[in-house]
Amino acid sequence: MSSIGRASVLIGAGTIVSRVSGLLRTIVLVGAIGAISGAGDAFAVANQLPNNIYAIISTGLLTAVVVPQIVKAAAHVDGGQAFISKLFTLGTVGLLAATALAMIAAPLLVQMYASKFTLDQLALSTAFAYWCLPQIFFYGLYALLGEILNARRVFGPYTWAPIVNNLVSIAGFGLFILVFNGPQERVAAWTPGMIAVLGGTATAGIVVQTLVLLFFWRRAGLALRPDFQWKGVGLRHIGRLAGWTFLMVVAGQLAGIVQSNVLSGASGEDPAIFASQNAWLLFMLPYSIIVLSIGTPYFTQLSEHAAAGRDDEVRDDISRSIRTLGLFIVVSTAALAVAAVPASRIFTKSPEQAAAAAPVLLCFLVCLVPLAVLFVVQRTFYAYNDTRTPFFFTLLQCALVAGGAVWAGAGLDRAELAAGVALTQSFASVVQVVVATALLHRRLGSIGTASWLFALGRFALAALPAAAAGYGVWLLLGGVEGWTTGSALAGAAGAAIIGTVVLAVYICILAVLRTPELAPALALGRRFLPKR
Numbered sequence: 350m351s352s353i354g355r356a357s358v359l360i361g362a363g364t365i366v367s368r369v370s371g372l373l374r375t376i377v378l379v380g381a382i383g384a385i386s387g388a389g390d391a392f393a394v395a396n397q398l399p400n401n402i403y404a405i406i407s408t409g410l411l412t413a414v415v416v417p418q419i420v421k422a423a424a425h426v427d428g429g430q431a432f433i434s435k436l437f438t439l440g441t442v443g444l445l446a447a448t449a450l451a452m453i454a455a456p457l458l459v460q461m462y463a464s465k466f467t468l469d470q471l472a473l474s475t476a477f478a479y480w481c482l483p484q485i486f487f488y489g490l491y492a493l494l495g496e497i498l499n500a501r502r503v504f505g506p507y508t509w510a511p512i513v514n515n516l517v518s519i520a521g522f523g524l525f526i527l528v529f530n531g532p533q534e535r536v537a538a539w540t541p542g543m544i545a546v547l548g549g550t551a552t553a554g555i556v557v558q559t560l561v562l563l564f565f566w567r568r569a570g571l572a573l574r575p576d577f578q579w580k581g582v583g584l585r586h587i588g589r590l591a592g593w594t595f596l597m598v599v600a601g602q603l604a605g606i607v608q609s610n611v612l613s614g615a616s617g618e619d620p621a622i623f624a625s626q627n628a629w630l631l632f633m634l635p636y637s638i639i640v641l642s643i644g645t646p647y648f649t650q651l652s653e654h655a656a657a658g659r660d661d662e663v664r665d666d667i668s669r670s671i672r673t674l675g676l677f678i679v680v681s682t683a684a685l686a687v688a689a690v691p692a693s694r695i696f697t698k699s700p701e702q703a704a705a706a707a708p709v710l711l712c713f714l715v716c717l718v719p720l721a722v723l724f725v726v727q728r729t730f731y732a733y734n735d736t737r738t739p740f741f742f743t744l745l746q747c748a749l750v751a752g753g754a755v756w757a758g759a760g761l762d763r764a765e766l767a768a769g770v771a772l773t774q775s776f777a778s779v780v781q782v783v784v785a786t787a788l789l790h791r792r793l794g795s796i797g798t799a800s801w802l803f804a805l806g807r808f809a810l811a812a813l814p815a816a817a818a819g820y821g822v823w824l825l826l827g828g829v830e831g832w833t834t835g836s837a838l839a840g841a842a843g844a845a846i847i848g849t850v851v852l853a854v855y856i857c858i859l860a861v862l863r864t865p866e867l868a869p870a871l872a873l874g875r876r877f878l879p880k881r
Contacts (some may be wrong), residue, residue: 368634370515375630376837377522379532381547384697385624385705386534389471390616390875393623394463395477396551399484401602402447403463403492440577444489451482461606463622465613469536473544480548486556491559498565506565513561514554521550534700593736597743604750608770611758620706620767627696628709628771631716635681640674640721655732661792663729667789668797670725672804676866678721679808680855683816684848686714687823691833692845694840703834705764712771716778718805723782723871726789738792742785749777804866811858812851819851861862 382389432846434842451458455478460473466474525531525546533539615621620628651670653664685692689710693704730739753773790796826833826843833843859867 365638367511367515368637370512370519371630372634372695372841374515374518374522375517375627377526379627379696379698379837381522381525381531381533381716382623383532383534384627384702385618385620386532387467387470387617388473388534388539389535389622389623390463390613391466391474392477392547393626394459394466395474395548395620396481397626398451398458398462398478399481399488399555401605402485403488403600403619404602413427434574435578435816437497438577440493441490442489444486444493448483448486451485452479455479455482456707462609462693463613465612466616467536470616472538475538476539476541476544477548477603480545481551484552486561487552487555491555494559494562498562499599506562510558510561517554519551519556521546523551525550532872554589566847573809581809593740597736597740600740600744601746601750604754605749607751608774610756612753612767614758615763615766619763624696624706625771626707628706628713628767630696631685631692631710632713635678635685636717636720639677639681640724651729652660652732655729663732664793664796667725667729671722671801672866672870673843674721674725675718675801675805675808676859676864679805679812680852682714682717683812683821684851685717685844686711687816687819687851688844688847689714691692691823691840691843694834695837695844700829700834703840704829706767708765708768709771712768712775715772715775719779719782722801723785724780726782726785729789729793730785732793735792738788739785742781742788742823745784746777746781749780750774753777795827807862807864808859811855811862811864814858815851815855819847822850823847 382392428708450874451462456475459474463474498507524760546692600798610624612621612625628677650668651663654666689707690703693706694700697706727739734770750773753776754770757766757769757773785797790798833839
């Protein structure tokens with residue numbers, strides 16, 4: 350527990366700083382392109398393209414396949430040096446090819462994601478895409494280096510490197526505002542110089558983020574060298590495993606294309622693509638801080654136990670990690686739900702825009718707890734080198750996401766469209782985690798489902814009065830018309846106050862209920878505090 354605790358704190362602290370600086374980055378970006386605008390949605394589509402490829406590389410290939418394989422390769426005579434060198438060389442070549450193909454197909458890619466844009470929006474988004482798509486190479490290289498470091502139990506750099514990206518972006522976007530008197534919300538107002546500054550800044554941040562990892566490479570005890578002899582270390586086996594995860598993430602991207610096209614129909618005056626991305630960023634704040642910081646070290650340990658055939662310890666890892674994650678993630682859901690309007694004000698230009706964007710965040714929050722459970726369940730399959738089963742339960746989720754988006758596009762008004770798409774995605778994720786849990790139970794036998802479901806229920810029971818207290822505080826602060834929606838800074842301060850009240854009441858109720866998970870959770874939380 351001590352090693353997992355230290356790794357969780359290291360990852361968590363880095364993630365907190367990264368996410369806070371990421372919030373500042375997005376605030377400055379909103380100041381440059383607006384929150385609900387045609388130009389904002391055009392940039393959002395272009396800058397999301399390399400992120401989508403990154404998702405395929407990181408989630409689809411590296412997390413699912415590479416970490417367990419590197420753990421196994423560590424038992425080789427050379428400690429895995431040859432395997433990692435071959436893997437790194439192959440990855441670099443593949444990334445260069447993927448980037449080149451994406452650059453050639455840029456106009457087609459933009460059209461695929463935003464078919465309902467006007468012609469001017471499509472042209473602006475395509476121009477942004479040429480500046481943003483080189484990120485694919487550096488995103489992929491960053492993911493490859495970072496997952497290798499994680500597999501070697503060097504957790505910190507992968508988490509802390511994005512902070513440098515955010516600082517570069519804040520400086521570049523701020524320069525844009527000063528030079529071009531942002532925000533520039535009208536599509537027709539954009540010049541090649543504006544496009545170069547904004548798109549170039551977004552890519553420069555990713556380049557610097559990747560280079561930072563190289564400074565920590567010696568800590569992994571590895572000496573990489575180019576190696577084009579890709580036979581003999583199980584790369585064919587990796588290819589078979591990656592085939593399923595690749596198809597799984599491609600299915601997710603196809604569902605995302607359907608969502609993006611539906612949302613592009615609301616672009617301009619109502620919450621659409623950029624507003625949904627910002628709501629998702631708020632949604633991901635507790636997920637990344639809590640689930641990734643605590644879950645990543647557990648996944649490495651779980652992979653080791655699975656590789657050694659110690660199924661009983663794997664079952665204990667599953668139950669322990671879900672209960673630990675659940676205690677934190679349930680209260681985060683409650684706090685963010687009651688603070689949805691001031692939190693949304695962080696990324697909008699007025700109280701009215703915040704009130705319009707808040708339902709999108711609320712609809713995403715429906716699946717925050719289920720996704721925390723899914724993180725553990727899905728990665729347990731990966732630890733056993735089973736990427737086929739996750740493909741099928743994710744394919745079900747993708748079909749529901751795409752179908753839900755089409756339904757929302759056909760049946761909802763423009764103003765309700767983004768929230769409707771978010772809600773159908775949450776419903777699909779809930780179905781996915783139910784099916785995935787049942788399949789894992791069938792594979793491993795008992796995984797303590799009743800135990801951790803009971804614990805989650807206890808946490809939810811404590812969160813209800815805590816949320817009511819937080820909502821009361823928000824009303825006392827003036828609600829939608831109060832000071833918490835006066836500016837982005839006021840929104841952040843208001844959300845922090847509401848969240849603190851929810852957390853305090855939640856902890857008190859858990860203490861009264863003598864919740865057994867509370868003591869170790871508080872001990873983990875104290876690790877984040879500075880030493881005296």
